[in-house]
Amino acid sequence: MRLVLLGAPGSGKGTQAQILKTELGVPHVSTGDLLRAAVKAGTPLGVKAKAVMEAGQLVSDDIVLGMLEERLAVADAARGFILDGYPRNLAQCEALEQLLARLGQPLEIAIKLEVPGELIVERIAGRAAAEGRKDDTPETVRERLRVYAEQTAPVADHFARLGKLAVVDGVGKLEEVSGRILAALPAGTEEARASA
């Protein structure tokens, strides 16, 4: 299964990817996690990305694409992946299409998680208290939501035009949301899961 999870910050992409990776037998590939690991390790790329992430802006397309390319070359991604946090603008959509064409692994479906704004703010405030993620401050969250509306929302329209978008209600218990995502996957996925 080659799947992209879309949705606003705090909509539950990372949480659902962690559940679905076991169900589907493919890795969770999160560009946010890859960037946070680089920041933590203090690599030159991480040093560059840190301030951009803490300001709620997008890290440059080249940097993120390079990281993604490296991650998808790891053997566990040969069976597919759940991509979380990428693509985040239309240029990244194009880069992803080219990358996956080169790998002979075209995307099967993009799932957009829909969660109302007030719940997003509540969830991120909960995570800020529990985990202290540097970009979960109220000002940075406002900026991340603005960047999402301006640059990332059109990504869903792009997949809709390709006939590859399913919109899923992201409100409810974790297992209810994952059940909805699994139900939205293309036919044949059940058989693939059974043999995973």
Ligand code: AP5
């Ligand atoms: P990234 O890490 O991708 O952050 P994001 O897209 O803003 O998403 P979040 O991690 O905030 O939310 P999520 O949807 O995964 O929700 P979660 O499951 O955690 O990106 C961070 C930064 O990195 C960007 O701002 C940018 O700077 C940079 N970056 C990343 N990718 C990039 C790219 N491609 N290009 C350029 N820059 C890039 O859930 C949130 C909370 O809600 C959790 O506490 C969770 O427990 C809770 N929750 C989840 N589901 C439920 C539920 N059903 N009910 C109740 N609570 C729930």
